Amino acid sequence: MEDLSLATREVAGHTVVEVRGEVDVYTASLLRERLLAVIDGGAGRVVADLRRVDFLDSTGLGVLVGALKRLRMSGGDLVLVCDNEKLLKIFQITALDRVFALHSTVEAATSPPAG
Amino acid sequence: MPTVRLAFSSVPRYVRTARLVAVAVARRAGVPEDMLDEVRLATGEACGAAVARHRRHRIAELVRVEMSDDGPYVVRVIDACGDQHTARHPAGHDEEAEDADRMHEALLAALVKDLEVRKGEDGTEVRMVWPVRRRLSGI
Numbered sequence: 124m125e126d127l128s129l130a131t132r133e134v135a136g137h138t139v140v141e142v143r144g145e146v147d148v149y150t151a152s153l154l155r156e157r158l159l160a161v162i163d164g165g166a167g168r169v170v171a172d173l174r175r176v177d178f179l180d181s182t183g184l185g186v187l188v189g190a191l192k193r194l195r196m197s198g199g200d201l202v203l204v205c206d207n208e209k210l211l212k213i214f215q216i217t218a219l220d221r222v223f224a225l226h227s228t229v230e231a232a233t234s235p236p237a238g
Numbered sequence: 239m240p241t242v243r244l245a246f247s248s249v250p251r252y253v254r255t256a257r258l259v260a261v262a263v264a265r266r267a268g269v270p271e272d273m274l275d276e277v278r279l280a281t282g283e284a285c286g287a288a289v290a291r292h293r294r295h296r297i298a299e300l301v302r303v304e305m306s307d308d309g310p311y312v313v314r315v316i317d318a319c320g321d322q323h324t325a326r327h328p329a330g331h332d333e334e335a336e337d338a339d340r341m342h343e344a345l346l347a348a349l350v351k352d353l354e355v356r357k358g359e360d361g362t363e364v365r366m367v368w369p370v371r372r373r374l375s376g377i
Binding site: 126145147148149155178180181182184185186188189192209213216217218219 | 250251335
């Protein structure tokens with residue numbers, strides 16, 4: 124499945140999953156498996172970097188929400204990095220921009236809150 | 239009547255093919271460039287939901303897509319999952335799928351101003367319409 128690629132790295136105590144390509148009904152299962160593996164591996168603060176995602180449908184949104192719920196149950200969190208207007212519009216339409224913390228850079232997503 | 243028809247088995251990878259075809263036909267039909275992303279996402283949503291319904295309720299029939307441009311651009315996505323199938327093979331509880339269904343409905347309603355969803359005994363039809371810019375002939 125070359126239409127989606129995933130890379131995981133650690134940044135400032137966060138596990139960053141970089142997602143590239145199209146997240147849809149075909150590839151969403153790969154993203155689900157990766158996020159579950161990261162969470163089951165003990166990661167509590169997870170960042171999904173979506174800046175190189177060029178298509179995201181409701182199946183992909185369902186995977187992100189599922190991972191968020193799982194993390195929050197154990198005191199963790201999933202934050203998103205997204206600077207693509209098309210994707211941001213999808214988060215606004217579905218009101219998920221009020222559910223997820225959205226940042227435009229990985230640095231902002233992994234920085235401790237100011238104050 | 240200039241119409242493009244596509245039928246595919248309920249396999250997720252074919253949803254991408256349907257998206258690509260819908261956008262290619264939309265472009266040729268004269269749908270404005272700034273609406274092509276909406277065509278792509280909405281067609282993907284409608285086809286993805288049809289495939290999911292077929293798989294959840296164990297329906298072997300093909301999902302059909304019809305694209306017609308002899309007026310405004312009309313995309314119809316027709317599946318074979320009707321009330322009789324959902325009653326025969328009810329889907330199990332799946333929280334992620336239920337969340338995705340809610341977002342699917344929100345996306346379709348927001349992306350397509352002219353949207354009609356008809357659910358019947360034999361299946362579901364999603365009809366989506368976009369305006370086109372007509373080119374002057376001979377130019």
